[in-house]
Amino acid sequence: MISTSMLVVIVVGLLAGFAVLSMLVWLFLKSNQVNLTATSETKPEWMRQTPPAETVTATLADGEGMQVFDHDPGEQIAAPFAEQIEDLVKTALATHPELKHQQIDFGTSPEGGLVIYLNGKAFDTVEALPDENIKTIVLQAIATWNASH
Secondary structure: OOOHHHHHHHHHHHHHHHHHHHHHHHHHHHHOOOOOOOOOOOOOHHHOOOOOHHHHHHHHHOOOOOOOOOOOOOOOOOOHHHHHHHHHHHHHHHOOOOOOOOOEEEEEOOOOOEEEEEOOEEEOOOOOOOOHHHHHHHHHHHHHHHHHO
16 A cells, blocks of 8 residues: 555656646747747847858858858957958958958957958058058948848
8 A cells, every 4th residue: 555655755756747748848839939940030139140141151161061150270269240251351352353362360359359460460450451452342341241230
């Protein structure tokens, strides 16, 4: 015969199991309400924006899959938005025969600001870049990125 204390343990265990199962079912049903492939206000904020096509192309070409930004070995570390702008700049530079051999990399200074490395030389501002065409390309890339975000 089952004692009263054992009966209480069994009932409490069954109730706890039912509560956990109910929470898992609720979580599963709620997770299916978010459509991850459509632009929607139900998505979390970090999922509402797609990286620029240039970033997607660069990460896929590197075999990295879909990434928010493309950071290649040997590059300076920069914020994800700066890496996305860098991808826009690199794509634009590649379309100009006279500029396609320029090496550009965005990085973060020790103080947290943006540093633009052009052919290995560091510049603290876009205005400090020595080539007017590159300045224009960087400013256009920033404007394009700002317009999409």
